[in-house]
Amino acid sequence: MNEHKNDNEEAQSAVSRRGFLxxxxxxxxxxxxxxxxxxxxxxxxxxxxxxxxxxxxxxxLHINGTQRxxxxxxxxxxxxxxxxxxxxxxSKEVCDRGQCGACTVLIDGVAVLACMTLAAxxxxxxxxxxxxxxxxxxxxxxxxxxxxxxxxxCGFCTPGFVMAGEALLRTNPTPTAGExxxxxxxxxxxxxxxxxxxxxxxxxxxxxxx
Amino acid sequence: xxxWKPYDEMKVMGQRQPRLDGPEKVTGRARYTYDQRPPxxxxxxxxxxxxxxxxxxxxxxxxxxALPGVRAVLTDIHPTGNVRFAGEYVxxxxxxxxxxALDAVALIEVNWQTRAHVVTLWEAIDxxxxxxxxxxxxxxxxxxxxxxxxxxxxxAETIVEAEFFTQVQTHSPLETHGSVAAxxxxxxxxxxxxxxxxxxREGLAKALEMPANxxxxxxxxxxxxxGAKLGPGAYSVIAAKLARQxxxxxxxxxxxxxxxxxxxxxxxxxxxxxxxxxKDGQFTAFECTTWGSGGxxxxxxxxxxxxxxxxxxxxxxxxxATNTGGARAFRAPGRPQACFAMEQIIDEMAWKLGLDxxxxxxxxxGNETRHEQWRIGAERIDWPRWxxxxxxxxxxxxxxxxxMGASIxxxxxxxxxxxxxxxSDGTVEVRCGTQDLGxxxxxxVxxxxxEELGLPIAAINARIGDSDFPYSGGSGxxxxxxxxxxxxxxxxxxAKAELAIVVARHLGVAADTLSFVDGTVxxxxxxTLSWREAxxxxxxxxxxxxxxxxxxxxxxxxxxxxxxxVEVDTETGRISVIKVVxxxxxxxxxDRLTTESQVNGAVIxxxxxxxxxxxxxxxxxxxxxxxxxxxxxVLGALETPEIDxxxxxxxxxxxxGIGEPPTIPTSAAVANAVYHAIGVRLRDLPMTxxxxxxxxxxx
Numbered sequence: 001m002n003e004h005k006n007d008n009e010e011a012q013s014a015v016s017r018r019g020f021l022x023x024x025x026x027x028x029x030x031x032x033x034x035x036x037x038x039x040x041x042x043x044x045x046x047x048x049x050x051x052x053x054x055x056x057x058x059x060x061l062h063i064n065g066t067q068r069x070x071x072x073x074x075x076x077x078x079x080x081x082x083x084x085x086x087x088x089x090x091s092k093e094v095c096d097r098g099q100c101g102a103c104t105v106l107i108d109g110v111a112v113l114a115c116m117t118l119a120a121x122x123x124x125x126x127x128x129x130x131x132x133x134x135x136x137x138x139x140x141x142x143x144x145x146x147x148x149x150x151x152x153x154c155g156f157c158t159p160g161f162v163m164a165g166e167a168l169l170r171t172n173p174t175p176t177a178g179e180x181x182x183x184x185x186x187x188x189x190x191x192x193x194x195x196x197x198x199x200x201x202x203x204x205x206x207x208x209x210x
Numbered sequence: 211x212x213x214w215k216p217y218d219e220m221k222v223m224g225q226r227q228p229r230l231d232g233p234e235k236v237t238g239r240a241r242y243t244y245d246q247r248p249p250x251x252x253x254x255x256x257x258x259x260x261x262x263x264x265x266x267x268x269x270x271x272x273x274x275x276a277l278p279g280v281r282a283v284l285t286d287i288h289p290t291g292n293v294r295f296a297g298e299y300v301x302x303x304x305x306x307x308x309x310x311a312l313d314a315v316a317l318i319e320v321n322w323q324t325r326a327h328v329v330t331l332w333e334a335i336d337x338x339x340x341x342x343x344x345x346x347x348x349x350x351x352x353x354x355x356x357x358x359x360x361x362x363x364x365x366a367e368t369i370v371e372a373e374f375f376t377q378v379q380t381h382s383p384l385e386t387h388g389s390v391a392a393x394x395x396x397x398x399x400x401x402x403x404x405x406x407x408x409x410x411r412e413g414l415a416k417a418l419e420m421p422a423n424x425x426x427x428x429x430x431x432x433x434x435x436x437g438a439k440l441g442p443g444a445y446s447v448i449a450a451k452l453a454r455q456x457x458x459x460x461x462x463x464x465x466x467x468x469x470x471x472x473x474x475x476x477x478x479x480x481x482x483x484x485x486x487x488x489k490d491g492q493f494t495a496f497e498c499t500t501w502g503s504g505g506x507x508x509x510x511x512x513x514x515x516x517x518x519x520x521x522x523x524x525x526x527x528x529x530x531a532t533n534t535g536g537a538r539a540f541r542a543p544g545r546p547q548a549c550f551a552m553e554q555i556i557d558e559m560a561w562k563l564g565l566d567x568x569x570x571x572x573x574x575x576g577n578e579t580r581h582e583q584w585r586i587g588a589e590r591i592d593w594p595r596w597x598x599x600x601x602x603x604x605x606x607x608x609x610x611x612x613x614m615g616a617s618i619x620x621x622x623x624x625x626x627x628x629x630x631x632x633x634s635d636g637t638v639e640v641r642c643g644t645q646d647l648g649x650x651x652x653x654x655v656x657x658x659x660x661e662e663l664g665l666p667i668a669a670i671n672a673r674i675g676d677s678d679f680p681y682s683g684g685s686g687x688x689x690x691x692x693x694x695x696x697x698x699x700x701x702x703x704x705a706k707a708e709l710a711i712v713v714a715r716h717l718g719v720a721a722d723t724l725s726f727v728d729g730t731v732x733x734x735x736x737x738t739l740s741w742r743e744a745x746x747x748x749x750x751x752x753x754x755x756x757x758x759x760x761x762x763x764x765x766x767x768x769x770x771x772x773x774x775x776v777e778v779d780t781e782t783g784r785i786s787v788i789k790v791v792x793x794x795x796x797x798x799x800x801d802r803l804t805t806e807s808q809v810n811g812a813v814i815x816x817x818x819x820x821x822x823x824x825x826x827x828x829x830x831x832x833x834x835x836x837x838x839x840x841x842x843x844v845l846g847a848l849e850t851p852e853i854d855x856x857x858x859x860x861x862x863x864x865x866x867g868i869g870e871p872p873t874i875p876t877s878a879a880v881a882n883a884v885y886h887a888i889g890v891r892l893r894d895l896p897m898t899x900x901x902x903x904x905x906x907x908x909x
Binding site: 073075076080083084087088089090091092093094095096097099100102129130131133134137139143146147148150152153154155156157158159162181182184185187188189190191192193194195196197198 | 228229231232233234235236237238239240241242244245247253307308309382383384385431432433434436465466647648649650803804806807808810811812813814815838839840844845846847848850852853
């Protein structure tokens, strides 16, 4: 019974690895496969061991309502793709390992750490960065509240806080004081702007309700 | 002597003015050094020493040079090849992207000859400890004092002796230190995350042996400094050298780990204190023996005796060298350590004598401003109610208490110069070579100019953060506001006077009959021109004037006090700060909103120092084991208490800086509150749950 179960698990994981490859392959399958023949090698690797990818991969990112095609190494994070390739430098790298929230973006409306997400793993999902909340520089209501309440000082953590606050308000339009704190608890501010960040989110929640 | 107009006549200064760069920062448009992308920019990465003490015998970088995408490799960046802490820079690479640069660094082979190291104060003071510097002892002694200490103690009716420890704290600005360097022929432009654009220019010119007027340093926005970015960095020089070798701009930002290791910290301290007092709480003498380790940098000072007056005092200090990164100025250097120990021993004395801790402070505090601040703070926290509660007397496992602490900061500021242009279309530009660390300096510059010209703040284009602008010093020591505000006022005053002469000539009136109010120019005879109409009279001759800092517009000797209410869970050892009342000494407030933020931030950093932050060194390997943001804890949203900020303004004292003072007494106030809550004293920062439980067990 035990053996059987193990076999089954292995089979499932092999399938899911191929599914993984297919999933991320969606955006770049044509060019990468034709250009380097890499995908064939990877598919073979998936049968015998862990999948590997190397060399540039063509991906298409759906960002702030536009589609952007780029060639990235598989190890390129979404944050690097945004900052170094697409000139979207609003999202910040502070800790580089998911400890501070400064790189927070929305993927299909959910807060995600861009430094912990591989660019090639985003697929067709819609990415919203802090720039995307303010098309043509027009601040949205939450951004306006951050300015009005002075919920920023050096401002380096601010894009992450804005995105975390936006994600919170989209999933919970009526957050309690405790829920607001919890909603931004993954974000670090060294200048100590927290009290005014809470105010900015609270003010915006009230405004959006009315 | 120059003077400000009456406070109640001010229209811009003293108001709640949202910071001018807010919209750029909340939309991600603000470009920090880290966001600069000059065309063709390469990414630099450093190879740092994994050893705390070692000599570089040889570096083989051939494989790194051969890696496709690598454009520059430097193997001669360490000045002596003699490494004294883990994290020193020994080689650097610039490549087309960060991954390639990281790969290249991994291919560099260093032949190390390691030596014995010593990374903690405790080990370094041992006579047999390895020497950090071959030619001198690890410990440097000094002594200071005043009055006859022995006589003072003989007059004392009670003596308290106690020992305190504080940890090493790293600055941890969210934007790490770093530069982007770009050459144009023999001219160099450097974007630098710095607290001193002029200081970095001078330092770079010297290090690169080139004229300072061929170096331009720019810092439009920077992600925090707290004292760690006051001087020119080795990384800036390395970026410039990599850029020269590669023939392309290079960005070199430190990693989070390098930031913890190599660009400063607040030194630790070990303090043995002795305090004598009469039975009614009058201090007669104070004596202390202190140790502090600023790593390889010295500066392990502890500023005793802090705040209070003593008829006689003595400090014997030991500055201890260790194989760790050198200390740098960190938000009121030497003060939080001293305050933590001093305020606790005073508290201990008061409870021992059966006196009110506040009364004992008032009796020995010679600062009249602070007397009033103590009164206000005590009322806001409801001290008269709390003082009746005996330490540790609360029922149940979760106990509450209130404690207090005071601060003083001496520095004012001076020396800033500025320039202002008023153009015939009515636009106003003011330029000053200061920089905005997140403190709101850009907004301060515009607010002062707007006030002087009778314009709304939006009418002023305030340009700062560029060494091509008139000189202003480094933003440290809380000197920026008192140094910059007077210079801007003086410059605007001169510009206004020049404009007045032109307008008066056109109108055929005397210049002193004109006044600049609410965006208009009014003539005493009753005529009113709009600002634009007035400026149009300039024709092709724009106003362009320089001004500078003037005596009489700024102050120093910044007092302040804080009260903290805490809750201690005696079963888990967890301390929660419930509320902090911060009475901040503000002089003439330029912007009420950003000043509040400064105080909030200072208190939050103080709590973080009190409860969480600590650099942990491993004696065996000589390395910092928590050089990230997961194991080096910084206070977050869930631990932030209610903060009651009281801006105690005294406009007659002029503009003063408050970046540092409000962070000093927080850890002391929290520690005294913990004692009040549980009846046991915590003498060792940070006050983590394990220490609370151990203290309770020992009680």
